[in-house]
Amino acid sequence: MSKGNTAESDFILKAFNATELSWDAITHLYVALHTADPGEGGSQTTSECAYGSYARVAVIRTSSGWTCSGSSASNTAAIEFPECTSGSETITHVSIGTSTSGAGQIVYSGALNASRSVSSGIQPRFAASGLTITED
Numbered sequence: 001m002s003k004g005n006t007a008e009s010d011f012i013l014k015a016f017n018a019t020e021l022s023w024d025a026i027t028h029l030y031v032a033l034h035t036a037d038p039g040e041g042g043s044q045t046t047s048e049c050a051y052g053s054y055a056r057v058a059v060i061r062t063s064s065g066w067t068c069s070g071s072s073a074s075n076t077a078a079i080e081f082p083e084c085t086s087g088s089e090t091i092t093h094v095s096i097g098t099s100t101s102g103a104g105q106i107v108y109s110g111a112l113n114a115s116r117s118v119s120s121g122i123q124p125r126f127a128a129s130g131l132t133i134t135e136d
Contacts, residue, residue: 001133004097004106005040023098023105028058028065030100031079031131033124034093037111043103044095051118052086056100072134079126088119094131108133 003011006022013019030044033054038046044056057079059065066073095109118124 001096001108001110002040003108004042004095006105007107008040023107026061026098028060028100029096029107030056030058030098030104031126032056032095032097032104033081033091034095034109035089035091037093038095038106038109040106040109042106042109044097044099044106045103047093049089049091049118050087051084051089052120053082053084055082056097057081058100059096067129071136072132074129074132075126077128079131081124083123084118084120086120088117091116091118091124094126096133 010021014021032044033049034047035049036047038044059075059079063076065076067076091112092115093109093111095106097104097106099105116124
């Protein structure tokens with residue numbers, strides 16, 4: 001996964017100017033699904049899924065939400081999106097950002113290993129440890 005452009009700037013300022021991250025005070029990160037690459041310059045609304053009942057999923061910013069080891073982090077528990085009630089889409093990307101809705105800042109985004117089709121009755125999910133972010 002790669003960082004969004006604003007997140008990259010935030011991390012540079014944090015490392016070299018001891019500036020707080022613009023999103024340090026939030027208690028959750030929000031996982032979003034996308035039908036195309038939102039890009040490093042995009043927001044969480046860029047190519048975001050819009051199937052019936054879709055919503056981002058909040059994951060707490062603690063060890064209850066994310067298991068960190070070395071230079072990677074994975075979701076501690078399953079991340080379950082609402083079941084599709086209408087429409088159909090093909091999910092190709094995921095982002096982790098700062099807002100429950102609207103044009104939230106993307107902290108990380110990346111392509112799924114395989115795209116996933118969603119239609120009525122299907123509930124997208126990531127099993128525990130199914131979403132991994134790695135710094136190189």
